[in-house]
Amino acid sequence: MNERAIDDCLALLRQAEHVVVFTGAGVSAESGIPTFRDALTGLWALHDPMDLATPAAFERDPALVWGWYEWRRQQLQSKEPNPAHHAIAHLAGRVPRLTLVTQNVDNLHERAGSSQVIHLHGDLQSPRCSVCATPHVLGPDTDLPSTAQGSRIDPPACVRCNSPVRPGVVWFGESLPEQALQDAFESAGLCDLLLSVGTSGVVQPAALIPEVALQQGANVIHINPEPGQGQYSGVTRIQGKAGQVLPELFGRAFG
Ligand code: BV8
Ligand code: ZN
Numbered sequence: 001m002n003e004r005a006i007d008d009c010l011a012l013l014r015q016a017e018h019v020v021v022f023t024g025a026g027v028s029a030e031s032g033i034p035t036f037r038d039a040l041t042g043l044w045a046l047h048d049p050m051d052l053a054t055p056a057a058f059e060r061d062p063a064l065v066w067g068w069y070e071w072r073r074q075q076l077q078s079k080e081p082n083p084a085h086h087a088i089a090h091l092a093g094r095v096p097r098l099t100l101v102t103q104n105v106d107n108l109h110e111r112a113g114s115s116q117v118i119h120l121h122g123d124l125q126s127p128r129c130s131v132c133a134t135p136h137v138l139g140p141d142t143d144l145p146s147t148a149q150g151s152r153i154d155p156p157a158c159v160r161c162n163s164p165v166r167p168g169v170v171w172f173g174e175s176l177p178e179q180a181l182q183d184a185f186e187s188a189g190l191c192d193l194l195l196s197v198g199t200s201g202v203v204q205p206a207a208l209i210p211e212v213a214l215q216q217g218a219n220v221i222h223i224n225p226e227p228g229q230g231q232y233s234g235v236t237r238i239q240g241k242a243g244q245v246l247p248e249l250f251g252r253a254f255g
Pocket of ligand 1: 023024025026027029030035036037049053103104105121169170171172173174175176197198199200201202203204205223224225226240241242243
């Protein structure tokens with residue numbers, strides 16, 4: 001990590017009144033969850049998320065899409081929050097106010113102790129009826145062998161109207177949950193510091209969140225192993241892995 005950037009960030013953290021932490025798939029990478037960028041080469045090489053994470057895909061082949069999400073949900077059960085998730089949960093007790101906004105559908109922030117997590121893209125733990133939206137309580141896990149990412153599993157039927165149950169995530173082409181989006185924009189509009197951790201900033205409208213903070217005069221710190229593009233006033237970049245950078249940064253800021 002470059003020392004100059006770090007010193008700037010230490011001061012910003014210590015004087016911050018309201019910190020927004022905005023996370024993407026990169027914050028779960030060190031827990032062994034493939035990011036979307038890796039997905040095209042990594043564990044998901046079988047499926048391009050863009051192909052399966054759509055209403056049309058579920059319409060066309062509900063068993064393939066449900067099977068893919070069940071595989072992801074069950075994979076998650078053998079994963080643990082990493083030091084980045086724990087550092088963020090710990091930060092909440094060190095700053096006057098913290099709002100955590102995530103694009104991720106895993107529950108690793110919650111399992112690390114964070115509460116009131118704003119999930120912009122839903123989450124794997126809350127499937128619902130594809131017609132009447134009745135929440136579906138997942139039964140005992142289908143015994144999916146861990147390698148079976150291509151398993152087709154017929155989605156369960158809704159207890160109320162018997163329609164197929166769908167994953168509780170936001171698919172490409174679907175609107176984000178209104179309350180979550182409103183809360184995220186509101187906190188970005190009020191904060192004085194936004195930490196953007198492990199996101200490529202590709203997916204809209206989530207990618208607007210750091211922009212909203214910057215526009216209203218907050219400082220933004222990007223934490224990512226990839227070098228960012230361009231220098232903008234109010235933006236600091238720390239190049240590194242979240243699981244290494246966050247514990248060190250917060251440890252030096254607050255002891
Ligand atoms: C909407 C749930 C409209 C599902 C997800 C132009 C063309 C085509 C389409 C669009 C377009 N502009 C906008 C769109 C629409 C589309 C979109 O943004 N497409 C993108 C691909 C261009 N957006 C939508 O469809 C959204 N809805 O726009 O609705 C509308 C309006 C009115 C009425 C009706 C509809 C819905 C988007 C939500 C999609 N669902 N997830 C699932 O999980 O299966 S998004 C999905 O992608 C995940 O949530 C994930 O978070 C996100 C990918 O972004 P990242 O989190 O940033 O992850 P990524 O892999 O990209 O990057 C990881 C980063 O981590 C990298 O930078 C890497 O360097 C870094 N990293 C790696 N290791 C580490 C690390 N960082 C730190 N530490 C490490 N160790
Ligand atoms: Zn129903």
